[in-house]
Amino acid sequence: MQNPYRPIPARIDRIVRVRRDVKTYTLSLLNAEDEAFQPVEPGQFIMISVPGLGEAAFSVSSWNSEGRVFDTTIRRVGRLTSYLDGLSEGDEVGVRGPYGRGWPLKESEGKDILLIAGGIGLAPLKPVISYIAHNRERYGLLEILYGARTPDELIFMDEYDAWRRIKDTILRLTVDMVPKGVIWDYNVGLVPILIEDVEVRPEGSEVMVCGPEVMMHFVVKALTSRGFSEDQIYLSLERRMKCGIGQCGHCQIGSKYVCRDGPVFSYAEIMGLPDVNI
Secondary structure (H helix, E strand, C coil): CCCCCCCEEEEEEEEEEEECCEEEEEEEECCCCCCCCCCCCCCCEEEEEECCCEEEEEEECCCCCCCCEEEEEEECCCHHHHHHHCCCCCCEEEEEEEECECCCCCCCCCCEEEEEEEHHHHHHHHHHHHHHHHCHHHCCCEEEEEEECCHHHCCCHHHHHHHHHCCCEEEEEEECCCCCCCCCCCEECCHHHHHHHCCCCCCCEEEEEECCHHHHHHHHHHHHHCCCCHHHEEEECCCCCCCCCCCCCCCEECCEEHHHHCEEEEHHHHCCCCCCCC
Protein backbone atom coordinates (compact mmCIF):
# COMPACT_ATOMS: atom_id res chain seq x y z
CA MET A 1 0.00 0.00 0.00
CA GLN A 2 1.38 3.38 -0.99
CA ASN A 3 1.97 6.04 1.64
CA PRO A 4 -0.69 8.75 1.03
CA TYR A 5 1.63 11.38 2.52
CA ARG A 6 4.51 10.64 0.14
CA PRO A 7 5.05 13.53 -2.28
CA ILE A 8 5.84 12.91 -5.93
CA PRO A 9 8.75 14.92 -7.37
CA ALA A 10 7.68 17.55 -9.89
CA ARG A 11 9.69 19.94 -12.02
CA ILE A 12 8.77 23.57 -12.62
CA ASP A 13 8.69 23.79 -16.41
CA ARG A 14 7.44 27.36 -16.71
CA ILE A 15 6.79 30.39 -14.51
CA VAL A 16 4.55 33.27 -15.59
CA ARG A 17 3.93 36.35 -13.47
CA VAL A 18 0.21 37.14 -13.70
CA ARG A 19 0.15 39.92 -11.11
CA ARG A 20 2.68 41.71 -8.94
CA ASP A 21 2.34 39.10 -6.18
CA VAL A 22 0.96 36.15 -8.18
CA LYS A 23 2.70 33.63 -10.43
CA THR A 24 1.51 30.61 -12.39
CA TYR A 25 3.77 27.56 -12.20
CA THR A 26 3.57 24.81 -14.81
CA LEU A 27 4.52 21.55 -13.08
CA SER A 28 5.33 18.21 -14.67
CA LEU A 29 5.62 14.98 -12.72
CA LEU A 30 9.10 13.52 -12.97
CA ASN A 31 7.83 9.96 -12.62
CA ALA A 32 5.18 9.90 -15.32
CA GLU A 33 4.34 6.27 -14.53
CA ASP A 34 3.49 6.96 -10.88
CA GLU A 35 -0.11 5.84 -10.49
CA ALA A 36 -0.48 7.64 -7.16
CA PHE A 37 -1.25 10.83 -9.07
CA GLN A 38 -4.45 10.74 -11.09
CA PRO A 39 -5.62 13.28 -13.70
CA VAL A 40 -6.84 16.49 -12.09
CA GLU A 41 -10.52 17.39 -12.29
CA PRO A 42 -11.43 21.10 -12.45
CA GLY A 43 -11.85 22.39 -8.90
CA GLN A 44 -9.56 19.89 -7.18
CA PHE A 45 -6.41 20.93 -5.32
CA ILE A 46 -2.88 19.65 -4.78
CA MET A 47 -0.44 19.77 -1.87
CA ILE A 48 2.95 21.29 -2.68
CA SER A 49 5.85 20.64 -0.32
CA VAL A 50 9.37 21.95 0.14
CA PRO A 51 11.70 20.06 2.52
CA GLY A 52 12.38 22.11 5.64
CA LEU A 53 9.58 24.60 4.93
CA GLY A 54 6.45 22.48 4.93
CA GLU A 55 3.46 21.88 2.73
CA ALA A 56 0.33 23.76 1.68
CA ALA A 57 -2.75 23.31 -0.49
CA PHE A 58 -3.08 25.08 -3.84
CA SER A 59 -5.77 24.95 -6.49
CA VAL A 60 -5.01 23.70 -9.98
CA SER A 61 -5.53 26.45 -12.56
CA SER A 62 -5.39 24.46 -15.81
CA TRP A 63 -7.14 21.52 -17.40
CA ASN A 64 -6.07 18.83 -19.84
CA SER A 65 -7.33 15.31 -20.39
CA GLU A 66 -4.18 13.58 -19.13
CA GLY A 67 -3.21 15.70 -16.14
CA ARG A 68 0.49 14.83 -15.87
CA VAL A 69 1.36 18.46 -16.60
CA PHE A 70 -0.68 21.16 -14.92
CA ASP A 71 -0.65 24.74 -13.67
CA THR A 72 -1.08 26.13 -10.20
CA THR A 73 -1.47 29.86 -9.59
CA ILE A 74 -0.02 31.04 -6.28
CA ARG A 75 -0.14 34.35 -4.42
CA ARG A 76 2.86 35.30 -2.28
CA VAL A 77 1.53 35.62 1.28
CA GLY A 78 3.77 33.65 3.67
CA ARG A 79 6.99 31.76 4.17
CA LEU A 80 6.31 28.83 1.83
CA THR A 81 4.78 30.94 -0.93
CA SER A 82 7.61 33.47 -0.65
CA TYR A 83 10.08 30.62 -1.15
CA LEU A 84 8.13 29.39 -4.17
CA ASP A 85 8.14 32.93 -5.53
CA GLY A 86 11.93 32.79 -5.59
CA LEU A 87 12.20 29.51 -7.50
CA SER A 88 13.23 29.26 -11.14
CA GLU A 89 12.24 27.11 -14.08
CA GLY A 90 13.89 23.72 -13.68
CA ASP A 91 13.65 23.67 -9.89
CA GLU A 92 11.76 20.85 -8.18
CA VAL A 93 9.04 20.60 -5.54
CA GLY A 94 7.02 17.76 -4.01
CA VAL A 95 3.40 17.24 -5.03
CA ARG A 96 0.56 15.17 -3.54
CA GLY A 97 -2.95 14.78 -4.83
CA PRO A 98 -5.11 15.66 -6.55
CA TYR A 99 -7.62 15.86 -3.72
CA GLY A 100 -11.20 16.81 -3.08
CA ARG A 101 -14.42 17.16 -4.99
CA GLY A 102 -14.33 19.50 -7.96
CA TRP A 103 -16.90 21.46 -9.91
CA PRO A 104 -20.04 19.55 -11.04
CA LEU A 105 -19.25 19.60 -14.75
CA LYS A 106 -20.73 16.20 -15.61
CA GLU A 107 -23.95 17.03 -13.78
CA SER A 108 -24.09 20.41 -15.54
CA GLU A 109 -24.06 19.08 -19.10
CA GLY A 110 -26.87 20.51 -21.20
CA LYS A 111 -27.18 23.56 -18.96
CA ASP A 112 -26.14 27.21 -19.09
CA ILE A 113 -23.15 27.96 -16.85
CA LEU A 114 -22.57 31.12 -14.82
CA LEU A 115 -19.08 31.55 -13.36
CA ILE A 116 -18.47 34.25 -10.74
CA ALA A 117 -15.01 35.02 -9.36
CA GLY A 118 -13.27 37.63 -7.26
CA GLY A 119 -9.53 38.30 -7.15
CA ILE A 120 -7.37 35.19 -7.23
CA GLY A 121 -10.60 33.16 -6.99
CA LEU A 122 -10.55 33.07 -10.78
CA ALA A 123 -7.74 30.50 -10.64
CA PRO A 124 -9.89 27.50 -9.55
CA LEU A 125 -12.50 28.45 -12.17
CA LYS A 126 -10.08 28.81 -15.08
CA PRO A 127 -10.03 25.00 -15.66
CA VAL A 128 -13.82 25.12 -16.00
CA ILE A 129 -13.50 27.61 -18.85
CA SER A 130 -10.91 25.39 -20.55
CA TYR A 131 -13.00 22.26 -20.06
CA ILE A 132 -16.16 23.85 -21.47
CA ALA A 133 -14.23 25.31 -24.42
CA HIS A 134 -12.89 21.82 -25.18
CA ASN A 135 -16.37 20.26 -24.82
CA ARG A 136 -18.42 23.19 -26.10
CA GLU A 137 -21.27 21.14 -27.54
CA ARG A 138 -22.13 19.75 -24.09
CA TYR A 139 -23.07 23.10 -22.54
CA GLY A 140 -25.29 26.08 -23.21
CA LEU A 141 -24.41 29.72 -22.64
CA LEU A 142 -21.21 30.37 -20.67
CA GLU A 143 -21.22 33.66 -18.76
CA ILE A 144 -18.21 34.77 -16.70
CA LEU A 145 -18.36 37.55 -14.11
CA TYR A 146 -15.00 38.58 -12.69
CA GLY A 147 -13.83 41.41 -10.50
CA ALA A 148 -10.94 42.61 -8.36
CA ARG A 149 -10.17 45.59 -6.18
CA THR A 150 -8.28 47.50 -8.89
CA PRO A 151 -7.37 46.81 -12.54
CA ASP A 152 -3.82 45.77 -11.66
CA GLU A 153 -5.17 43.08 -9.31
CA LEU A 154 -6.96 41.21 -12.09
CA ILE A 155 -5.31 37.95 -13.15
CA PHE A 156 -5.06 36.09 -16.47
CA MET A 157 -5.63 39.31 -18.44
CA ASP A 158 -3.94 37.83 -21.51
CA GLU A 159 -6.68 35.16 -21.64
CA TYR A 160 -9.71 37.46 -21.84
CA ASP A 161 -9.81 37.92 -25.62
CA ALA A 162 -9.56 34.16 -26.17
CA TRP A 163 -12.38 33.56 -23.70
CA ARG A 164 -14.58 36.06 -25.50
CA ARG A 165 -13.99 34.15 -28.74
CA ILE A 166 -15.36 30.91 -27.28
CA LYS A 167 -18.75 30.23 -28.86
CA ASP A 168 -21.73 31.53 -26.82
CA THR A 169 -19.50 33.03 -24.13
CA ILE A 170 -19.85 36.36 -22.31
CA LEU A 171 -17.17 37.91 -20.09
CA ARG A 172 -18.07 40.80 -17.79
CA LEU A 173 -15.40 42.62 -15.76
CA THR A 174 -15.55 44.99 -12.82
CA VAL A 175 -13.22 46.60 -10.29
CA ASP A 176 -14.00 48.19 -6.95
CA MET A 177 -12.06 51.35 -7.79
CA VAL A 178 -9.89 52.84 -10.53
CA PRO A 179 -6.76 54.68 -9.37
CA LYS A 180 -6.19 58.14 -10.81
CA GLY A 181 -4.53 58.03 -14.21
CA VAL A 182 -5.49 54.40 -14.95
CA ILE A 183 -7.56 53.74 -18.08
CA TRP A 184 -10.44 51.34 -17.46
CA ASP A 185 -13.25 50.75 -19.97
CA TYR A 186 -15.40 48.35 -17.98
CA ASN A 187 -17.69 48.39 -14.97
CA VAL A 188 -16.75 49.98 -11.65
CA GLY A 189 -18.39 48.42 -8.60
CA LEU A 190 -18.51 45.24 -6.57
CA VAL A 191 -18.91 41.86 -8.25
CA PRO A 192 -22.55 41.29 -7.13
CA ILE A 193 -23.57 44.36 -9.16
CA LEU A 194 -22.79 42.41 -12.35
CA ILE A 195 -25.48 39.87 -11.46
CA GLU A 196 -28.17 42.47 -12.21
CA ASP A 197 -27.49 42.14 -15.96
CA VAL A 198 -26.69 38.44 -16.37
CA GLU A 199 -28.20 36.62 -19.32
CA VAL A 200 -28.08 33.19 -17.66
CA ARG A 201 -31.45 32.50 -16.09
CA PRO A 202 -32.19 30.23 -13.10
CA GLU A 203 -34.04 27.69 -15.23
CA GLY A 204 -31.66 25.09 -16.64
CA SER A 205 -28.44 26.53 -15.28
CA GLU A 206 -25.70 26.02 -12.70
CA VAL A 207 -23.61 28.67 -10.94
CA MET A 208 -20.00 28.23 -9.80
CA VAL A 209 -18.47 30.82 -7.47
CA CYS A 210 -15.00 31.37 -6.00
CA GLY A 211 -13.52 34.32 -4.15
CA PRO A 212 -13.31 35.88 -0.69
CA GLU A 213 -16.10 34.65 1.56
CA VAL A 214 -17.48 38.15 2.07
CA MET A 215 -17.84 38.46 -1.71
CA MET A 216 -19.45 35.03 -1.97
CA HIS A 217 -21.91 36.01 0.78
CA PHE A 218 -23.23 38.94 -1.24
CA VAL A 219 -23.08 36.99 -4.50
CA VAL A 220 -25.27 34.24 -3.03
CA LYS A 221 -27.66 36.85 -1.66
CA ALA A 222 -27.95 38.48 -5.10
CA LEU A 223 -28.38 35.13 -6.85
CA THR A 224 -31.10 33.83 -4.55
CA SER A 225 -32.97 37.13 -4.86
CA ARG A 226 -33.05 36.53 -8.63
CA GLY A 227 -34.50 33.04 -8.25
CA PHE A 228 -31.42 30.82 -8.25
CA SER A 229 -31.88 27.99 -5.74
CA GLU A 230 -29.42 26.96 -3.03
CA ASP A 231 -28.73 23.62 -4.70
CA GLN A 232 -27.70 25.10 -8.06
CA ILE A 233 -25.11 27.49 -6.57
CA TYR A 234 -21.68 25.88 -6.04
CA LEU A 235 -18.88 27.50 -4.07
CA SER A 236 -15.22 26.65 -3.51
CA LEU A 237 -14.15 27.07 0.11
CA GLU A 238 -10.63 27.81 1.29
CA ARG A 239 -9.42 26.46 4.61
CA ARG A 240 -6.01 25.66 6.09
CA MET A 241 -5.68 22.06 4.91
CA LYS A 242 -2.88 19.94 6.34
CA CYS A 243 -3.34 16.32 5.29
CA GLY A 244 -5.62 16.62 2.26
CA ILE A 245 -7.34 13.30 2.99
CA GLY A 246 -9.76 14.06 5.83
CA GLN A 247 -7.63 12.73 8.68
CA CYS A 248 -6.22 15.67 10.63
CA GLY A 249 -9.39 17.74 11.14
CA HIS A 250 -7.79 21.12 10.44
CA CYS A 251 -10.32 21.95 7.73
CA GLN A 252 -13.43 20.55 9.43
CA ILE A 253 -16.61 22.64 9.30
CA GLY A 254 -19.41 20.97 11.19
CA SER A 255 -19.56 17.38 9.98
CA LYS A 256 -17.72 18.11 6.73
CA TYR A 257 -14.05 18.18 5.78
CA VAL A 258 -13.21 20.77 3.15
CA CYS A 259 -10.33 18.66 1.79
CA ARG A 260 -12.39 15.49 1.39
CA ASP A 261 -16.03 16.56 0.99
CA GLY A 262 -15.12 19.77 -0.87
CA PRO A 263 -13.54 22.14 -1.57
CA VAL A 264 -16.57 22.58 -3.84
CA PHE A 265 -19.94 22.50 -2.09
CA SER A 266 -23.43 23.45 -3.11
CA TYR A 267 -24.74 26.31 -1.02
CA ALA A 268 -27.48 23.97 0.22
CA GLU A 269 -24.79 21.72 1.76
CA ILE A 270 -23.08 24.44 3.81
CA MET A 271 -25.95 26.71 4.83
CA GLY A 272 -25.78 27.22 8.58
CA LEU A 273 -22.52 25.34 9.14
CA PRO A 274 -20.18 26.86 11.77
CA ASP A 275 -17.35 29.10 10.55
CA VAL A 276 -18.89 29.50 7.09
CA ASN A 277 -19.69 33.17 6.65
CA ILE A 278 -21.66 32.90 3.44
